[in-house]
Amino acid sequence: MGERAPREAALVARSPIAPAPPATVEQGWEISARRSVARLRLTDATPLAKVLVRAAADGPVARGLEIRFGRAARDADGVLVVGSGPGEWLLLAPPGTAPEIARRVTARADGEFASTFDVTHGRALMRLSGAPASDALAKVCAIDLSDGVTPDGAAVRTSVAKLVTDLVRDDRGGEPSYLLHCERSSGQYLFDALLDAGDEFGVDVDGFVFPGV
Amino acid sequence: MLLPCPWCGPRNASEFRYVGEQTVRPDPATADPAEWRSYLYMESNPAGWVAENWLHRAGCRRYFAAERHTVTNQVRATRPPDAEAAPAQHADAAAAGRAGEHVREGRP
Ligand SMILES: [Zn+2]
Numbered sequence: 001m002g003e004r005a006p007r008e009a010a011l012v013a014r015s016p017i018a019p020a021p022p023a024t025v026e027q028g029w030e031i032s033a034r035r036s037v038a039r040l041r042l043t044d045a046t047p048l049a050k051v052l053v054r055a056a057a058d059g060p061v062a063r064g065l066e067i068r069f070g071r072a073a074r075d076a077d078g079v080l081v082v083g084s085g086p087g088e089w090l091l092l093a094p095p096g097t098a099p100e101i102a103r104r105v106t107a108r109a110d111g112e113f114a115s116t117f118d119v120t121h122g123r124a125l126m127r128l129s130g131a132p133a134s135d136a137l138a139k140v141c142a143i144d145l146s147d148g149v150t151p152d153g154a155a156v157r158t159s160v161a162k163l164v165t166d167l168v169r170d171d172r173g174g175e176p177s178y179l180l181h182c183e184r185s186s187g188q189y190l191f192d193a194l195l196d197a198g199d200e201f202g203v204d205v206d207g208f209v210f211p212g213v
Numbered sequence: 214m215l216l217p218c219p220w221c222g223p224r225n226a227s228e229f230r231y232v233g234e235q236t237v238r239p240d241p242a243t244a245d246p247a248e249w250r251s252y253l254y255m256e257s258n259p260a261g262w263v264a265e266n267w268l269h270r271a272g273c274r275r276y277f278a279a280e281r282h283t284v285t286n287q288v289r290a291t292r293p294p295d296a297e298a299a300p301a302q303h304a305d306a307a308a309a310g311r312a313g314e315h316v317r318e319g320r321p
Contacts, residue, residue, distance in 0.1 A: 085273050158271060158272060
């Protein structure tokens with residue numbers, strides 16, 4: 001029996017979505033280093049810190065977050081606060097910041113019973129960007145994605161490709177862009193379903209770029 | 214068919230789970246087996262207006278009450294269960310009349 005191989009110095013976090021080659025490791029996450037300038041791009045944004053908050057819809061925590069159900073916006077620290085349900089929020093922030101984000105929320109609780117969960121490794125997150133993003137998404141989602149009904153900063157939990165998904169419209173560079181958040185075990189399926197829906201629009205995989213929010 | 218969730222507004226009916234007609238739970242101290250059976254398994258299922266409960270499974274994950282016409286699938290009123298206050302946050306969706314507008318699309 002040979003000698004045991006030395007343990008890797010650092011642990012590597014992996015998304016449930018297989019990285020498009022070439023894969024690389026950055027800040028402890030295995031990500032795709034692929035870059036695309038296609039008209040429609042799909043990015044695995046799973047490395048983002050994801051913190052789920054549950055609290056009263058009108059308590060101190062809710063007032064501190066300042067985002068009502070159905071809307072999403074960045075706070076003063078650049079954290080994307082998503083009003084994902086009545087009395088429920090999803091906080092998206094640069095990778096590795098989840099404990100700090102959760103601490104900041106509980107500090108504001110002021111005696112209120114509120115829960116924070118770090119769901120970073122339990123969920124998958126992806127971003128669909130580009131001019132045809134709404135048209136591609138409309139193929140797998142029954143929500144009216146027109147600007148009047150689902151403008152920039154809108155957040156809905158709905159069925160996307162038959163999967164319960166938090167859908168956030170978060171436009172970038174004047175182009176429609178959507179964040180899609182689902183259970184980790186469904187991540188690869190949703191990613192593939194979106195690639196399939198985006199095929200006719202020339203969708204391409206674009207790698208994750210830190211900090212990503 | 215579109216169902217108007219009191220929190221989320223009109224959504225595809227496939228996002229919901231049908232919970233059942235609204236009934237009153239019998240008193241466990243006095244109810245006999247026939248009453249429990251009736252409460253658990255029997256539905257009146259009229260051809261007309263019925264008060265029922267739905268769960269927005271793929272959305273806000275809240276239960277709500279709806280008055281639905283079983284022939285036309287028109288929904289004339291939805292509200293959260295009695296214990297919960299009216300959803301002030303999404304009152305705009307309901308007030309905008311989107312719910313009333315969409316439910317008429319229901320077909321038998
Ligand atoms: Zn709902």
